[in-house]
Amino acid sequence: MFSKWAKTQMDWVVGNRRRLAVVRVTYVALVCVLLAASVFAFLPRIQAHSDQSETQQKITDEAAVRKEYADKVGKTYNFAFGKGNISTPGNAAVLGDTFLEPDAFPTADYCGHCHKEAYHQWRQSLHSNSFRTPFYRTSVNILIRTKGIEFSRHCDSCHNPIAVLGGGLTQSSIVDRKFDQDGLTCTTCHSVQKLQSTLGNGGYVMGVPAVLVDENGTRIPGLVPDSEILAHLDRHSKAVMQTFYRTPEFCSACHKANLPNPLNDYKWIRAFTAYDEWQNSKFSQRNPLTFYQADFTSCQGCHMKRASNALPEPGAKNGTFASHRWTAGNTAVPFYYGFDEQLEKTIEFLKTGNYLNVDLFAIRKANDDKLIAPLGSTAFTLAPGEVVQAMAVIQNKSIGHSLIPEVRDLYEAWVEFVVTDSNGKEIYHSGFIKPDGKLDERAHSFTNRPVNTDGVFVDNHKVWTIHSVAYDNSIQAGRSTLIRYEFRVPSDAKGTLTMTAKVNYRHLRQSYLNNVFGEDHVAYPIVELASRSRTLNLGENPVSAPDPKDNADWMRWNNLGISYLDQLQYSDAIQAFSQVVKLRPDYADGYTNIGLTNIEWEKYASARGGLEKALELSPNNARALYYLALVERRAGNSEAEVEDLKKVLAQYPQSRDARRELGISYYQQRKPQEAMEQFEALQAIDPDDLAAHYNLALLYRRAGMKEKAKEQSAKFVTKKVDPGAPTYSLDFLRKHPEISIESSPWHVHRDALHGEAVVAGGEH
Amino acid sequence: MSNRWFITLIFALIIGTFIAPLRGLAEVQCPWLNSATAAGVLGGEVQANVTPLTPQGDTTCDFKRTEHSGVSSLTIAVHTMALPSKDFATYLARCTGTAVPLKAVGNEAIQCIQNNGGEEIIGRVRERAFVIDLKRSTAGQRSSTASGLSDEARNVAEQVAGALF
Numbered sequence: 001m002f003s004k005w006a007k008t009q010m011d012w013v014v015g016n017r018r019r020l021a022v023v024r025v026t027y028v029a030l031v032c033v034l035l036a037a038s039v040f041a042f043l044p045r046i047q048a049h050s051d052q053s054e055t056q057q058k059i060t061d062e063a064a065v066r067k068e069y070a071d072k073v074g075k076t077y078n079f080a081f082g083k084g085n086i087s088t089p090g091n092a093a094v095l096g097d098t099f100l101e102p103d104a105f106p107t108a109d110y111c112g113h114c115h116k117e118a119y120h121q122w123r124q125s126l127h128s129n130s131f132r133t134p135f136y137r138t139s140v141n142i143l144i145r146t147k148g149i150e151f152s153r154h155c156d157s158c159h160n161p162i163a164v165l166g167g168g169l170t171q172s173s174i175v176d177r178k179f180d181q182d183g184l185t186c187t188t189c190h191s192v193q194k195l196q197s198t199l200g201n202g203g204y205v206m207g208v209p210a211v212l213v214d215e216n217g218t219r220i221p222g223l224v225p226d227s228e229i230l231a232h233l234d235r236h237s238k239a240v241m242q243t244f245y246r247t248p249e250f251c252s253a254c255h256k257a258n259l260p261n262p263l264n265d266y267k268w269i270r271a272f273t274a275y276d277e278w279q280n281s282k283f284s285q286r287n288p289l290t291f292y293q294a295d296f297t298s299c300q301g302c303h304m305k306r307a308s309n310a311l312p313e314p315g316a317k318n319g320t321f322a323s324h325r326w327t328a329g330n331t332a333v334p335f336y337y338g339f340d341e342q343l344e345k346t347i348e349f350l351k352t353g354n355y356l357n358v359d360l361f362a363i364r365k366a367n368d369d370k371l372i373a374p375l376g377s378t379a380f381t382l383a384p385g386e387v388v389q390a391m392a393v394i395q396n397k398s399i400g401h402s403l404i405p406e407v408r409d410l411y412e413a414w415v416e417f418v419v420t421d422s423n424g425k426e427i428y429h430s431g432f433i434k435p436d437g438k439l440d441e442r443a444h445s446f447t448n449r450p451v452n453t454d455g456v457f458v459d460n461h462k463v464w465t466i467h468s469v470a471y472d473n474s475i476q477a478g479r480s481t482l483i484r485y486e487f488r489v490p491s492d493a494k495g496t497l498t499m500t501a502k503v504n505y506r507h508l509r510q511s512y513l514n515n516v517f518g519e520d521h522v523a524y525p526i527v528e529l530a531s532r533s534r535t536l537n538l539g540e541n542p543v544s545a546p547d548p549k550d551n552a553d554w555m556r557w558n559n560l561g562i563s564y565l566d567q568l569q570y571s572d573a574i575q576a577f578s579q580v581v582k583l584r585p586d587y588a589d590g591y592t593n594i595g596l597t598n599i600e601w602e603k604y605a606s607a608r609g610g611l612e613k614a615l616e617l618s619p620n621n622a623r624a625l626y627y628l629a630l631v632e633r634r635a636g637n638s639e640a641e642v643e644d645l646k647k648v649l650a651q652y653p654q655s656r657d658a659r660r661e662l663g664i665s666y667y668q669q670r671k672p673q674e675a676m677e678q679f680e681a682l683q684a685i686d687p688d689d690l691a692a693h694y695n696l697a698l699l700y701r702r703a704g705m706k707e708k709a710k711e712q713s714a715k716f717v718t719k720k721v722d723p724g725a726p727t728y729s730l731d732f733l734r735k736h737p738e739i740s741i742e743s744s745p746w747h748v749h750r751d752a753l754h755g756e757a758v759v760a761g762g763e764h
Numbered sequence: 765m766s767n768r769w770f771i772t773l774i775f776a777l778i779i780g781t782f783i784a785p786l787r788g789l790a791e792v793q794c795p796w797l798n799s800a801t802a803a804g805v806l807g808g809e810v811q812a813n814v815t816p817l818t819p820q821g822d823t824t825c826d827f828k829r830t831e832h833s834g835v836s837s838l839t840i841a842v843h844t845m846a847l848p849s850k851d852f853a854t855y856l857a858r859c860t861g862t863a864v865p866l867k868a869v870g871n872e873a874i875q876c877i878q879n880n881g882g883e884e885i886i887g888r889v890r891e892r893a894f895v896i897d898l899k900r901s902t903a904g905q906r907s908s909t910a911s912g913l914s915d916e917a918r919n920v921a922e923q924v925a926g927a928l929f
Binding site: 132172177517518 | 793797798799800801803804848849867868870871889890891916918919922923925926927929
């Protein structure tokens with residue numbers, strides 16, 4: 001019994017020990033697991049805390065370096081435009097509002113280490129050469145030599161932001177200018193943190209460059225090893241990309257410029273505005289008043305087209321990369337630097353975009369008022385000895401801005417019109433290049449002539465001396481221009497004549513190239529953008545088949561009508577648009593065009609019929625409604641006017657014209673609050689709109705908002721055209737009879753030798 | 765000496781006291797390249813010597829940096845030529861080494877390769893010739909372009925030509 005009891009006890013003890021061991025092991029394991037869990041649970045926080053501290057440390061370090069640098073630069077910096085104001089007459093701004101050391105910007109070489117394709121393209125682009133090219137330096141040097149380097153902050157806010165924000169543009173600069181050769185380097189664009197507005201002149205706000213953000217999205221200034229970027233590609237992307245980089249507004253920061261009072265000691269003058277031209281074009285889908293419609297296309301859509309990359313490029317998506325060449329019209333820079341690939345792609349871009357349409361639309365004879373049009377669709381006869389007026393219509397078909405945009409005092413696009421006989425002998429030639437490389441001054445060129453107070457052409461891009469523009473023959477997006485050439489068919493001519501019209505482009509004008517290099521430079525490329533030839537038989541000319549690139553006849557008439565409208569030939573415009581609706585009775589815009597022409601002609605009552613017909617064909621058509629609103633206003637139908645404009649804005653909330661007119665409507669209806677809202681909305685679209693400045697000055701004053709009224713009033717006064725300025729233009733035109741004809745909307749290019757002229761006046 | 769003359773003299777002395785130090789402190793700047801950029805090229809602080817401007821605005825800028833390893837220097841000489849089509853040839857003839865044309869520096873330029881370890885660039889912008897002579901006491905970290913010209917020398921040449929345009 002005892003032994004049984006003892007055995008039982010022994011078994012219990014042994015069993016208990018085993019259990020105990022199991023319990024102990026379990027307990028220890030549990031503790032270990034808990035310990036490990038608690039360590040792992042806190043590890044990310046420790047890591048995060050460490051990241052945050054590291055980021056904060058880097059921010060603190062950078063701020064200290066920046067402060068020391070800014071203090072040093074600030075001691076000798078020429079604050080000519082106010083203490084603390086580092087970029088006036090430009091608009092460049094930087095977070096922290098003080099100088100930013102150039103070394104804060106990682107170089108392109110650093111970025112190019114991984115982004116090989118981007119680097120390769122950028123190096124040949126205009127952006128990377130925005131400062132160093134002789135074409136830029138020549139004019140900015142004149143500014144520096146004549147007015148002082150501090151004024152060049154106006155130009156360099158866009159051409160060399162690192163120099164401006166680094167405080168390099170001052171007398172006795174202490175800034176190492178090694179960054180000049182990289183112009184707009186990768187980290188200038190990719191460090192912009194926000195946009196000020198669409199005023200241009202460098203309307204961006206630069207941040208302290210960073211190539212990585214921490215896990216909380218805080219920007220980490222300075223360089224980091226490749227391995228860190230590769231480990232956190234999403235954070236790299238967050239540091240260097242912003243959604244607004246893909247918008248046209250980003251481009252507007254620099255592709256829009258004005259000449260402000262601090263620069264010219266005169267008044268605000270518009271320099272160029274590719275952004276507004278785009279906004280008014282069919283590609284923005286923000287303007288209901290365009291003659292034609294198209295899919296939405298941003299600046300980037302044309303100038304940063306995606307293509308497959310040849311070199312490694314982490315920024316590529318699905319094998320394609322947004323071009324960092326920004327191909328456009330500049331052939332001079334790649335030609336000078338020997339960037340053959342860029343030059344080739346630029347020429348390809350200019351030639352293959354179907355941007356322009358050249359239409360040899362009609363001829364008229366000296367002794368006959370009848371318009372023979374459209375050529376190719378109309379039979380006619382031609383005889384030796386006859387004086388012929390050829391009418392070429394150039395349509396800015398698919399450019400999202402004017403032809404030619406921006407600094408059109410330096411660029412040169414023109415029409416070369418040639419008539420040859422059956423032996424190839426020239427009968428007439430306009431728009432040729434003279435032996436000295438300069439363009440025939442009687443050529444029709446899509447350029448302008450800014451003049452100074454002496455009535456002299458501002459030849460060297462000395463924009464601060466511009467007081468007026470003698471003429472501006474650029475073609476706005478979607479519009480057309482009619483150019484008339486008059487020549488005599490030789491009395492001994494036989495067989496056929498060939499007429500050719502080409503639109504040529506040269507970057508830059510010969511006289512400017514001469515200013516840059518002296519007269520002994522090589523010839524710069526001339527690119528043919530578009531052309532069209534037609535053969536005229538001496539005798540019978542039957543109807544012929546159209547060229548594949550030709551517009552349909554209704555569009556040819558439409559473009560002629562648009563040209564007439566812009567040349568103030570209202571009767572002829574109505575005749576042309578009437579042909580449109582005859583060929584396309586379903587085309588609502590044809591009727592709207594008739595209405596629009598009548599409005600321009602101040603025949604408001606006559607305008608109504610066309611507009612109502614357009615609305616019958618296309619109910620709620622915004623373009624027709626807009627013009628009908630103007631007719632309603634003239635008829636005193638104030639409520640209808642407002643309703644029409646509201647319908648337009650419901651479809652096009654960013655229509656500057658509709659906002660402006662609705663503001664005026666409300667103002668006239670004595671609804672100041674509603675009017676104010678419209679003008680403020682207009683100002684958000686176009687901060688330079690004169691009507692907005694004027695009306696807001698009045699409305700604010702009446703509302704007791706004196707400061708705001710004062711501000712708007714001052715802006716209106718400086719931005720409105722100087723009524724005395726046209727005298728400088730007249731002075732210029734008087735001195736230059738050879739080109740003064742270009743300032744007249746309706747003019748004929750003729751060889752002075754043939755004597756007899758086709759009578760001017762109505763063409764229908 | 766009359767009182768009037770005495771007062772004038774005192775007045776002149778007072779004015780002179782203020783003006784003289786300013787004149788003495790005023791440093792002549794090199795019009796083609798600032799000292800900070802030269803310092804960047806030569807690797808540290810430099811001493812600048814600029815000859816007085818000629819009526820045509822020509823001058824020679826001499827930047828020197830003295831280190832224990834030796835003296836580094838950057839000399840930029842600019843001259844206006846009366847007849848560039850002829851005169852520039854005499855500048856080019858100064859190159860006793862191999863002349864390699866440089867693309868996109870001024871109107872035209874050459875790199876003169878010699879065996880003395882220095883880098884020389886001779887170029888022209890319109891009617892003005894420039895000669896750049898860069899000598900570094902040590903090759904240091906110089907980065908070379910495909911032509912063998914250092915990035916720094918190329919940048920100096922672009923800066924000088926850019927200032928002359």
